[in-house]
Amino acid sequence: MxxxxxxxxxxxxxxxxxxxxxxxxxxxxxxxxxxxxxxFDDEVVSAFSEAWNNIAIHSYHDQPxxxxxxxxxxxxDQIWIRIQDFGASFEPARVPAPDLEALPESGLGLYIMRSxxxxxxxxxxxxxxxxxxxxxxxxxxSAGRAAGVSRRGDRKK
Amino acid sequence: MTFSRKDNGEETVLAxxxxxxxxxxxxxxxTLDALVxxxxxxxxxxxxxxxxxxxxxxxxxxxxxxxIKAQGGLVQVAGLRDQxxxxxxxxxxxxxxxx
Numbered sequence: 001m002x003x004x005x006x007x008x009x010x011x012x013x014x015x016x017x018x019x020x021x022x023x024x025x026x027x028x029x030x031x032x033x034x035x036x037x038x039x040f041d042d043e044v045v046s047a048f049s050e051a052w053n054n055i056a057i058h059s060y061h062d063q064p065x066x067x068x069x070x071x072x073x074x075x076x077d078q079i080w081i082r083i084q085d086f087g088a089s090f091e092p093a094r095v096p097a098p099d100l101e102a103l104p105e106s107g108l109g110l111y112i113m114r115s116x117x118x119x120x121x122x123x124x125x126x127x128x129x130x131x132x133x134x135x136x137x138x139x140x141x142s143a144g145r146a147a148g149v150s151r152r153g154d155r156k157k
Numbered sequence: 158m159t160f161s162r163k164d165n166g167e168e169t170v171l172a173x174x175x176x177x178x179x180x181x182x183x184x185x186x187x188t189l190d191a192l193v194x195x196x197x198x199x200x201x202x203x204x205x206x207x208x209x210x211x212x213x214x215x216x217x218x219x220x221x222x223x224x225i226k227a228q229g230g231l232v233q234v235a236g237l238r239d240q241x242x243x244x245x246x247x248x249x250x251x252x253x254x255x256x
Contacts, residue, residue: 010180017209042240049211053179100249103223105216108248112212115247 002072008060008085013052016070020048020081026074028136043116044079044134050109051083051130059087059128069127078118078135089124160185167198174206177214185217193224200225202254205236210244222254 002023006012024041052068060066069084098104098111113120119133158181160173169192177185192200202218204210222232234254237245245251 013178013180014176038239039243042243045209046211046240046244049178049209053211053213057179103219103250103253105219105223106212108212108215112244112247116243 002070002074004068004070004072006068006070008055008066008068008087010053010056012068013049013056016052016068017045017049019070020072021045023072023074024079027079028076040134040136044081044132047113047116047120047132047134048081048083050112051132054090054109055083055085055087058090059085061088063087078133081132083130083132084127086127089128090122091124092122158184160188162188162192164197168201169197169199170201170203172203172206174208176209177207177217178209178211179213182213182217189217189221192221193228196228196230197225198230200230200232202232202234203236204234204241205238207236207241208239210241212244215244215248215250218254219250 002019004016004019006016021041021044024044027040055068066086071082073080092110095107095110098107110120113132117132117134119131121129121131123129158173158175158177160171163170163172171188171192173185175181200221202221218232218234225232232254234245234250237251237255242251245254
């Protein structure tokens with residue numbers, strides 16, 4: 001498990017993103033599983049970037065500087081990320097899906113997260129807890145099982 | 158993020174390198190505003206050296222597209238690859254900017 005604690009500002013965004021990108025490279029590296037697609041890393045990084053933006057720009061907007069606590073668990077067939085902040089909460093259900101035909105200039109962050117990750121959960125409170133999970137494509141996991149890589153099962157938190 | 162602007166007649170090539178995101182997009186705004194103010198007819202945004210883009214960066218390019226189009230001009234995006242290409246495809250912008 002990778003633990004990271006950073007101030008929740010845009011100044012630290014690049015550092016956090018680079019750690020997540022590095023963690024992505026650990027997924028599928030145990031056993032014979034091979035993660036062939038750069039797309040996996042790109043999509044996780046994209047989703048995490050939007051999560052960080054939401055915290056820095058919205059959650060801690062007009063509030064004292066707060067901390068972001070990040071846990072990252074790169075597994076043999078998935079990556080799991082938990083992000084906790086202590087700023088303002090929001091209701092994901094109240095965030096409308098963007099009308100892509102209208103070429104929106106904002107309001108895309110949650111859509112990107114949901115589109116690129118397999119599971120996105122958000123629990124408002126103190127702290128707000130956002131979890132992002134992305135699994136390797138089935139064909140990659142199947143190939144790994146065929147090669148004898150045991151599956152530990154999906155994390156339940 | 159670094160960027161360069163090259164004008165050749167009615168066409169402008171705006172090349173953006175590195176990361177275009179919530180941190181860096183504001184640095185690009187004055188240049189985008191200038192392109193609009195000058196009523197440039199055709200703008201090619203070269204993203205071949207762009208490593209990362211987020212929704213803020215996309216918003217900056219989409220805003221440029223809308224403003225230039227409203228003036229009768231054209232904005233195209235070239236060189237999309239890797240993470241920026243994934244974002245543009247997800248948001249169905251690859252067709253908008255490359256057609």
